[in-house]
Amino acid sequence: xxxxxxxxxxxxxxxHCVLGQLNRxxxxxxxxxxxxxxxxxxxxxxxVKLYDEKLDRAHIEVKFRPDIGVPTTxxxxxxxxxxxxxxxxxxxQLHPRTLVQINVQVCQGDGSVDAAAINxxxxxxxxxxxxxxxxxxxxxxVVRSDHSxxxxxxxxxxxxxxxxxxxxxxxxxxxxxxxxxxxGEFSIDEYNACYDMCMAAVDxxxxxxxxxxxxxxxxxxxxxx
Amino acid sequence: MASxxxxxxxxETFKRIHPVEFQRRFLSQDTRHDGxxxxxxxxxxxxxxxxxxxxGSATVRIGNTxxxxxxxxxxxxxxxxxxxxxxxxxxxxxxPICSAxxxxxxxxxxxxxxxxxxxxxxxxxxxxxxxxxxNDQAVWxxxxxxxxxxxDGNVLDAAIIALxxxxxxxxxxxxxxxxxxxxxxxxxxxxxxxxxxKRLFPATFSLVDDAYLVADADDAExxxxxxxxxxVLDDQGRxxxxxxxxxxxxxxxxxxxxxxEAKNRQNAVSxxxx
Numbered sequence: 001x002x003x004x005x006x007x008x009x010x011x012x013x014x015x016h017c018v019l020g021q022l023n024r025x026x027x028x029x030x031x032x033x034x035x036x037x038x039x040x041x042x043x044x045x046x047x048v049k050l051y052d053e054k055l056d057r058a059h060i061e062v063k064f065r066p067d068i069g070v071p072t073t074x075x076x077x078x079x080x081x082x083x084x085x086x087x088x089x090x091x092x093q094l095h096p097r098t099l100v101q102i103n104v105q106v107c108q109g110d111g112s113v114d115a116a117a118i119n120x121x122x123x124x125x126x127x128x129x130x131x132x133x134x135x136x137x138x139x140x141x142v143v144r145s146d147h148s149x150x151x152x153x154x155x156x157x158x159x160x161x162x163x164x165x166x167x168x169x170x171x172x173x174x175x176x177x178x179x180x181x182x183x184g185e186f187s188i189d190e191y192n193a194c195y196d197m198c199m200a201a202v203d204x205x206x207x208x209x210x211x212x213x214x215x216x217x218x219x220x221x222x223x224x225x
Numbered sequence: 226m227a228s229x230x231x232x233x234x235x236x237e238t239f240k241r242i243h244p245v246e247f248q249r250r251f252l253s254q255d256t257r258h259d260g261x262x263x264x265x266x267x268x269x270x271x272x273x274x275x276x277x278x279x280x281g282s283a284t285v286r287i288g289n290t291x292x293x294x295x296x297x298x299x300x301x302x303x304x305x306x307x308x309x310x311x312x313x314x315x316x317x318x319x320x321p322i323c324s325a326x327x328x329x330x331x332x333x334x335x336x337x338x339x340x341x342x343x344x345x346x347x348x349x350x351x352x353x354x355x356x357x358x359x360n361d362q363a364v365w366x367x368x369x370x371x372x373x374x375x376x377d378g379n380v381l382d383a384a385i386i387a388l389x390x391x392x393x394x395x396x397x398x399x400x401x402x403x404x405x406x407x408x409x410x411x412x413x414x415x416x417x418x419x420x421x422x423k424r425l426f427p428a429t430f431s432l433v434d435d436a437y438l439v440a441d442a443d444d445a446e447x448x449x450x451x452x453x454x455x456x457v458l459d460d461q462g463r464x465x466x467x468x469x470x471x472x473x474x475x476x477x478x479x480x481x482x483x484x485x486e487a488k489n490r491q492n493a494v495s496x497x498x499x
Contacts, residue, residue, distance in 0.1 A: 073341040080338045080470070088451070088472035176476040180454075180469035183345060185423075187463055188484060195477070 001146050004156060005034075012139065012152040012201050015208045017120075019127045019216045025103075027128020031120035033152060035110035040120035042128040044100030052099065057092035059099050064117065067106040078104075078114055082121055085138075085168050085179045091131040100130060111155040112140040114166050114181070119205060126213055135209060136178050138168035139201035141194040143186055149193050151201045162186065167198035171206050245434060245449055252437040258445065264486050266428070266441040271386060271497045273394040280367075281395030285387040288443060289377035291323075294369060294387035296395055300358065300409045301366040311356020311364035315344045317371045317384055324376035324444070339381055343371070343388060346425060346457060346466060351392060355419050359402035363409045367395075378443035381455065385427040390498055395419055423459040426494045427466075428487035430454045432473040440486060454480065456487040460495075 007013070013034030022028035025041035032038075045058055052059045062079040065071055082102065090100055102124070104117045115138035122136050142153045142161035150157060158164055163184025167177050182191055240247045240258075251258045261267070267288030276282035279295035286292075303310060317339040319327045327333060332340070356365035369391065371384045399415035402408075431442035431450035439446055452473030457466035464484065469475055475483075 073337045073344075076334060076337040077341040080334065084470040085472060170472075173474065176474040177469060178472050180467055180480075182464070182467040185349065185459070185463050185465065188481070191464060191467060 001144060001148060003150060004154070007150075007152075009148060009150045010197060010200065012204060015205065017123055017209070017212050019123060019212065025128070027124050027126070027130070029120050029123030029127050030107070031116055031123060032108075033112060033116055033119075034154065035108055036112055036116050037107040038113065038116040038120040039105045039107050040117070040124035041103045041105075042100065042121075042124040042130065043103075044128060044130050045095035045098030046101065048097060048099035053097050054092075056096050058090065058095045058097075060087050060090060060092065060102070061099060062086075062102045062104065062121075064104045065106065067109045078117060081114055081179060081181065082117055085118055085136055086121060086125070089133050089136055089170065089178070090125065091133055094131050100125075109155065111153045111158045112166075114138070115140045115152075115168070118168050118179070119209070123209060123212065126209075127216075134170035134172040135206055136168050136170045137202045137205040137209060138166060138179065139198040139205060140164065140166045141197050141201075143184070143190050143194070147190070149190065149197060151197050163190065165191065165194040165198065167195060167202065169199060169202045240445070244445065248446060248449055249434060252433060252439075257439060259443065263438065264430075264440045266490055266493065267443075269386070269494060269497045271390050273390050279391075280397060281391045281393075283387050283390030283394055285383045285390065287379055287383045287386075287441065289375055290373075290379055290383050290443075291375040292371060292373050292380060292383040292387045294371045294384070294391040296367050296369045296391050298395075298397055299366045299368070300363050300400065300411075303357070303361060303364040307353070308361035309357045309364075310353035312366040313344075313347060313351050313353065313356075313369065314367070315347060315369045315371065315388065316340050317343060317373070317380075319373050319376070319380065323373040323380075326376070339384060342381070342468070343384060346385065347388060347392070349459075349465060350389070350421050350423055350425060351419060352422055356397075358400045358409060362407075363400070363402050365397060365400070376444065378445075378447040379429050379441050382427045382429050382441065385425060385457070386494060386498070389425055392419065392421065393424075393498065423461060423465070424495075424498075425457050425459055425465055426487070426491040427455060427457045428483070428490040430456070430475075430483045430486075432471070432475055435473050438475065438479060438483075440483075440490070454483055456484050458484075458487055458491050 016032040028041045062083040118138040163186040165182040168179035275284040280298040281296035319336040396416040398411040432452040452471035455468040
């Protein structure tokens with residue numbers, strides 16, 4: 001079954017990112033995969049409310065806003081996805097009793113938005129200079145009605161899928177996913193196949209992120225000279 | 226006598242002031258503080274029809290965790306885009322009555338996330354077309370309130386089982402729309418039950434202290450969990466959900482092992498739901 005945009009089953013959309021375009025936050029990144037575009041702005045370490053203050057580490061807060069409409073429980077769910085993924089990746093122990101606030105805004109949604117949010121957050125955290133244990137990237141796979149598996153689905157492909165699988169991996173530990181969300185009707189073999197496909201897509205996304213960050217640092221050092 | 230009393234007092238104090246160390250003492254010896262094996266779930270009891278005034282209800286107990294689910298049915302107009310479908314709204318209520326962890330007022334993050342997750346799961350279970358009374362004019366709108374009465378860990382599993390039982394218990398009166406008056410009348414003498422697409426069986430595993438994987442963590446263990454894995458199976462041998470949160474290490478073979486354990490748990494939950 002051919003895909004509407006003629007991609008291979010294992011082919012992700014063209015990735016694009018812009019780092020540091022917002023000048024009020026400590027760090028920002030806009031991550032795009034095809035028509036899905038997510039902007040992330042990060043403050044940290046900043047002042048924390050007394051209620052949230054943690055004695056031995058930074059408090060991580062995530063705010064996720066959809067492209068259309070007011071935030072609902074659906075968006076609260078994505079906030080939890082991002083927060084639980086980064087809670088340990090951010091070296092919060094270096095900044096106790098502070099707050100790291102991650103603000104994610106969906107600019108354009110065309111499938112795989114959760115994965116794009118995680119990717120944008122990693123880049124924004126790097127742009128802000130917040131110490132990280134590892135870089136985390138995510139990818140989404142869906143199992144279509146004919147039981148074929150495709151990676152990085154568009155909204156249209158995701159709506160008609162039998163099951164959706166989002167995996168996030170760090171660049172240090174690939175035997176243990178940082179985040180897993182598999183929903184729908186699927187077998188364990190399909191789960192494993194999606195796991196492998198997402199891992200390959202995440203590898204490519206991490207390589208892309210690395211190139212983007214290296215490019216930014218190169219530009220900064222060159223202008224400094 | 227005096228020395229035994231002192232020992233009991235010391236254990237309770239130790240549990241309070243060094244919760245991590247307390248748990249480690251047991252976990253490092255391959256056991257848990259309540260005597261369970263690592264992958265042993267607590268005794269689960271389900272009673273259906275506990276709320277007489279609701280159209281469907283159930284009370285679920287997993288160990289000390291107690292959750293009540295009540296489903297109320299109302300008639301309303303369908304959405305313009307889906308004229309033959311009714312509504313199922315799920316709401317998980319975590320209030321101070323169940324645990325000191327929760328503050329009074331608007332639903333907190335955990336309650337909202339649980340509500341959303343259960344809503345997504347049950348989209349596969351209930352066929353909303355069965356809730357249609359008259360196409361484009363009247364449909365049943367089901368409000369499922371899942372209230373936690375006692376929280377001792379693993380509220381999400383209990384909530385899923387409670388809603389599953391309540392939906393199975395649900396009896397809707399025969400409703401018909403009078404085309405002349407536009408009034409929907411319900412005949413309580415004739416009741417229909419929903420035919421569910423599938424049944425769901427949850428199993429939650431927690432990674433305590435970043436090293437020990439335990440099934441059905443209670444409150445003390447849950448507070449120390451660095452990662453949680455929820456596996457939901459359906460009654461046709463397929464998976465409905467694999468949800469891993471938290472960046473603790475739960476590697477691929479462990480996830481496969483948990484899915485196998487979830488199948489054992491399914492038998493226990495299935496017999497409890499009978």
